[in-house]
């Protein structure tokens with residue numbers, strides 16, 4: 036069973052105003068098969084954590100460690116991390132002009148598996164995954180995320196999750212901007228992948244409504260660059276009712 | 290690209306200045322530019338003229354001022370139904386029907402050519418013609434070509450330039466009423482070749498011209514398409530694609546003259562630059578005359594910088610003489626890879642080099658896909674792949 040371990044992680048970024056510290060000692064372990072929800076106010080550093088796990092060059096790790104099954108993730112390039120089994124569904128998926136979804140997905144699949152997928156089976160898999168996400172097959176020939184609505188972009192992220200079969204996935208606000216039907220479709224997709232591959236999930240969200248479909252084993256409250264409190268599903272309900280006020284006293288959240 | 294540029298000055302590679310809206314105001318109206326078929330009518334070229342200041346003038350001096358061989362350029366024109374091909378004398382009525390030389394190198398060619406190649410499309414069924422021109426040596430030469438689409442004719446003419454050449458030429462394109470014509474000028478010359486090409490098109494009533502410039506090979510290649518939307522409802526789609534390697538100068542000066550009501554133009558030029566001294570120039574002049582109410586016009590140029598030591602100039606000029614337009618806009622951008630695109634692809638396991646290749650190909654493919662001829666599109670994609678194979682992108 037795979038395990039992603041984050042230890043005392045400190046991360047900063049360079050801004051025009053100088054270096055800005057964002058993560059201030061994050062400790063977190065996500066095992067395969069577990070669902071962890073992270074909730075926290077805007078600007079508390081949730082996306083920063085997600086990007087740092089994926090290896091975005093903008094984020095500088097000052098100290099601490101990230102390992103996947105004991106392997107040093109921080110020493111890996113971005114694509115090596117994906118090959119090792121990490122996946123990030125982005126809060127704002129990027130548009131790539133001139134690259135079709137089908138070309139992109141096949142290239143990614145080939146890279147991750149180290150060999151091109153058998154054509155017939157691949158087309159079938161792609162088709163069924165897109166159907167499952169209620170994405171019309173015409174999307175396959177469109178350019179990656181170009182002109183997709185917010186919800187379509189998010190569903191496309193989950194199609195990728197299903198096809199690339201990572202061990203641990205970080206979902207950064209995948210639920211934002213989804214209508215009720217899309218939310219169900221996306222949640223079912225994530226649950227289906229978890230069922231079939233034993234995926235471990237780190238789910239970043241502002242709302243409990245997605246947690247009604249994807250049941251978290253753990254809920255972490257993220258404040259000011261670190262985890263302020265941990266609990267079970269009931270903690271999410273409390274946050275929704277009470278807000279983050281009681282965690283914010285004295286802290287500096289931008 | 291996240292940044293845009295509108296440069297008269299050398300941009301710092303990768304970085305970029307920019308302004309949308311602050312386009313250069315021409316000193317004189319483009320419509321008033323002097324034109325003549327006579328070399329002697331043009332002043333000596335110093336290299337400081339607006340027309341020449343971005344061109345390595347000394348490398349093309351022989352074409353501007355030297356004696357040019359006006360004999361037939363080695364050319365093979367494919368047979369196609371409804372197409373006639375002939376070499377015609379200098380006094381043929383078709384010559385001069387679409388325009389006249391506007392600078393000294395073009396005038397030198399005009400003064401020097403012996404016979405003109407005339408290709409005329411008459412069929413209303415779609416026809417495809419290729420004009421294969423394979424240069425065999427480095428003798429400075431002149432050429433003149435007239436492509437005519439009769440009223441309501443449909444077709445595509447691909448001028449396929451290869452081999453070695455030092456060529457200054459004028460190409461005239463006449464698109465008759467209701468005709469739909471595509472002309473592709475494809476420059477795949479060898480590394481030492483030099484090619485100056487002035488291309489003049491006159492588009493008639495409700496006719497559609499798609500004009501495509503693809504410059505990949507050659508040492509100095511300067512192709513200047515000038516499209517006159519002369520009658521009501523005329524449309525021009527001008528596409529360009531270029532890939533400049535180390536030491537290569539690829540230039541295109543585009544001019545669209547809206548001269549009749551309800552005319553439409555779309556200009557899309559895209560280029561990539563890679564290697565020390567890779568150089569590109571794009572100038573896009575659009576004139577919307579008083580005679581052209583209801584005009585709809587948009588021009589854009591985008592350049593992707595793949596290495597240090599390159600320079601891309603991108604200069605849109607928009608002149609509007611009528612208050613009644615349906616739309617007019619422009620965009621110009623020069624920049625490095627979008628890091629977010631690369632991150633996205635790599636986060637899906639795609640190795641860096643492969644991710645860069647995908648992004649460049651995707652960037653250029655937009656223009657290729659608009660050509661509308663599958664075989665040529667496939668061939669161009671292969672050619673771009675070949676260019677990319679040589680790229681150690683950073």
Ligand SMILES: Nc1ncnc2c1ncn2[C@@H]1O[C@H](COP(=O)(O)OP(=O)(O)OP(=O)(O)O)[C@@H](O)[C@H]1O
Pocket residue numbers: 048049050055057075076077078079080081082083084093289
């Ligand atoms: N490129 C950047 N330049 C300047 N500040 C940045 C940059 N990226 C992140 N930050 C800052 O870092 C802090 C953490 O941002 P992050 O995106 O991680 O927050 P978040 O918890 O995901 O917020 P949200 O809930 O709004 O998505 C914020 O204050 C943000 O403004």
Ligand SMILES: [Mg+2]
Pocket residue numbers: 081082083126207208
């Ligand atoms: Mg965020």
